[in-house]
Amino acid sequence: MAQLRVLIIGGVACGPKTASRLKRLCPDADVTMIERDSLISYGACGLPYYVEGEFLNINALTHTQVGLPRTADFFQRTKGFKVITRTEAIRIHRDKKTVAVKHLETGETSELPYDKLVLATGGSAFRPPIPGLDLKNVWFMTHPEHARTLVEEIKAQGLETAVMVGAGLIGMEMAEALIQRGLNVTMVEMVDQILPGILDKDIAAYVQTHLEDNDVELVLGERVVGLDGDEAGRVTSVRTDRRAIPADCVVVAVGTRPNDELAKAAGLFCDRGILVNENCQTSDPDIYAGGDCVVNRFINKTVAQPMYVPLGSTANKHGRTIANHIAGCQTPFPGINGTGVVKAFDYTVGRTGLTETMARRLGIDYASIVWGGPDRPHYMKKARYFLIKMLADKRDRKVLGVQVAGAGDGAKRLDVAASTIYYGGTLEDLADIDLAYAPPFSPPIDPIAVCAHVLSNKMDGIARCLNVYETKERMDRKEVILLDVREPDENKMLKMAYERVVHIPLGELRERLNEIPRDTDIITFCKISLRGYEAQRILQAAGFDRVWFMEGGHEAWPFELDYLGM
């Protein structure tokens, strides 16, 4: 039998994974990986951490754990496949089963044959159609060279003022990195919230406060129309539709676009990314695609939403699925949750599954809740407050999405939620999982379970609550009385900025019901609305039927508060 020839285009994440796995499964296969760049198999996700100074040698991103450089030679020697760098794929000839390639050093072209072709062409940073992107001191952040030169130039030129264009995940990481480097950082985002498309506005608002507390200047809801420079061709400012922001340097991170040109030109089905089946096969069964060049599907099949979420974790999963399938073993890739997480100073921020915005756009009949509280028992020093927002489908009570934000350990809860969404679990399932409990790690009822309970209660009409925006809206219309059920000293320290607040500590509520008017809407609250919920139940049992509690309590309130009653 002739040797199986597998050609892989792209050498960053999905490519090397496919090739390595395939050589372990089929040692006799002839596996070749070509890459346009000279670097291969680098950890692009680590770039902001190099800029931050987390590690000092950029080579850490291209070396193995024990310090071996992941070069062409390394892969040839340890994994047994061939790597050709500085070589670009020009055209796929599906009829001849060859790929025309161009060697970038020499300009020579040649044709490489394949039995199976793997497209792992990745994604590229989106270049917005504005003038000035080619000025000096303007960076994208997708390649080790970008991070290395940024750090070098900060030192060499003494750069002091940075503007981040885009408030996505990379924007968050880079803003923190540059603040840690001592720069003044302004972040400009076209949408009127940070992490658009990733978080809902209420959760984003909570994170924005934390960014501002850490000296990130936020300019939201303004569109960047161009970058201006001096006579030396260096950037001097970022112009938005409303102002000019001085800048010694600019980092642009406004999204990634799939590199699907090659696939499109070959007539493969594409729709904002290469379309693949569960085996990562394109519309040509001999051509596979994986990583940042493909569009994924949401794991929840009853929602069936295409999702373009370029991530190294998914790229590796694709690689394994592709290698297995080429080797004759079907291990279909079931889809993604659209999970994303980011550290933003002391906060862990992320989401898995659908946001409220997405659910609404998809026409899903959902219920949602925001819970706030500590991640560990309150007597543990490491206990930290955070928010969880959860969405469930009203038809089947399946968990649709979870967002976390705050200083508490949200990453762990995100992973549990991601698991539940993967398996199609309901709110009741999520609350019943036997999670690992001990005081250094969590309270006896884990926050993610508490949040699922509260959402269950809301869907069952037991918990009646309003989120901070709904509450604010009613306050703005002066249509409502707030009932503060906290203790007197809590009330003394911090008040809601509103004139119609009645203050009755929860423990006195049952005896003082006569102090509460019955002819108006009432919104109860406390610090995290645990007591607020209890108060709502007490009032409802006493015949008050226009009562709600405020989700997340005043801790989740992103608007003004009066400290010390000022």
Place this chain on the structure above:
Amino acid sequence: MAQLRVLIIGGVACGPKTASRLKRLCPDADVTMIERDSLISYGACGLPYYVEGEFLNINALTHTQVGLPRTADFFQRTKGFKVITRTEAIRIHRDKKTVAVKHLETGETSELPYDKLVLATGGSAFRPPIPGLDLKNVWFMTHPEHARTLVEEIKAQGLETAVMVGAGLIGMEMAEALIQRGLNVTMVEMVDQILPGILDKDIAAYVQTHLEDNDVELVLGERVVGLDGDEAGRVTSVRTDRRAIPADCVVVAVGTRPNDELAKAAGLFCDRGILVNENCQTSDPDIYAGGDCVVNRFINKTVAQPMYVPLGSTANKHGRTIANHIAGCQTPFPGINGTGVVKAFDYTVGRTGLTETMARRLGIDYASIVWGGPDRPHYMKKARYFLIKMLADKRDRKVLGVQVAGAGDGAKRLDVAASTIYYGGTLEDLADIDLAYAPPFSPPIDPIAVCAHVLSNKMDGIARCLNVYETKERMDRKEVILLDVREPDENKMLKMAYERVVHIPLGELRERLNEIPRDTDIITFCKISLRGYEAQRILQAAGFDRVWFMEGGHEAWPFELDYLGM
């Protein structure tokens, strides 16, 4: 309609949860909770952390987050149910539907009627049948008073030397707490490993090294036969079947037994705990039971193993199920994983699901693997090494159990594994979950996914490997050659203590195959056996058929190693 009378016996975890939830669902119900003790609703899991000095006021365990004491009056006022403390249930009269109770202050008895009865009688520390347990300076650790007096007496008497009897979860926590208090700590355990019944021996061995590194003296495989004291009645030593260990103080933590006497006397079905159905009903449908007095079932119904795992997290879940069912809403409790976690100095140690020991005893045809590696990308400062051991069912590839140990964030991986076991997921599922990836939290392929992949590979015959005990056994019989595929400087720093080691760096292996004998068993290894696995595949492809890699690499090796080749 007559008012529903619900009587709850026990006021620590399941009791207050049931009562609070029930009053929210059925405000009109007459709910009474009785408790033998004067304290109610305390966080017993926090006791070791008080001893450690994590918090200074023991009241934190009986107060709410905002500092309100959870007294009888507190529950009456905020939750609306009645609490009677210092009152013991003597006998259940199922025919009359009453409970005879004794008021411990006055000695008076009376009868309390019920429509629904809830047994939340908890568990008690097992008192081993040995002399000396009543000596002064001997503590059990189940009540805030125990922790408070221990700390008080350490200071007052200047106690310096502690012996922990039992190396279970509480033993771990207490050993660390006492070391932090500056005491010398010896831990005695009847079984020849720590955390028996919780961890397998290989994982336990890995943790033992860490305990010893933190100055805990381990005495394993010795049975305590008695405690000796001085003429003042103070403990002076712990006698085992082989030695006497001096002790200023002793903490005994050798397990918990369910308080099921009341249930047994009432003729309710019990078998090492009260037996309940999914609604937490006992064999009398008007009598519920929950918390540490009941025996649970393993969530995986194809295994169907009763499990006695007393935990505050489970007690709260039972409480919710009971309250819901009484209120007319079925939310069956599906069972537990037997999840347990503990912080042991810098290590996070725990398990969910079955251990290998349990699987073997149950006659399950399982496969298992030990994986070791960092919890984050190696370039991140917080990256820490840890071990994951995973078991899967050979019939259906469902994940059966996971153990973690090490400085890495094992708690998060345990929760993901617990979720997978809850939902009946396979190894492939576990590896496909869209977990939250960013460098501060995890590598692109999460360790739990890598571990699932390796076990998959092992079950498919692609990865051939031996655990450390199997490796050691063959080394002891001198039946094997070890193939070290690390780099030269790694080999110089640290060697396996064995005479038949061949050293060929992975990158040279394909060219130097002729240096490896073909007539003997070969076990490959590196630091974590990632390269060891690659080497096994290379050798197998080259026709070596007696080759395995060592699971977890030398990092997982609990036996002697030669540092700097000494």
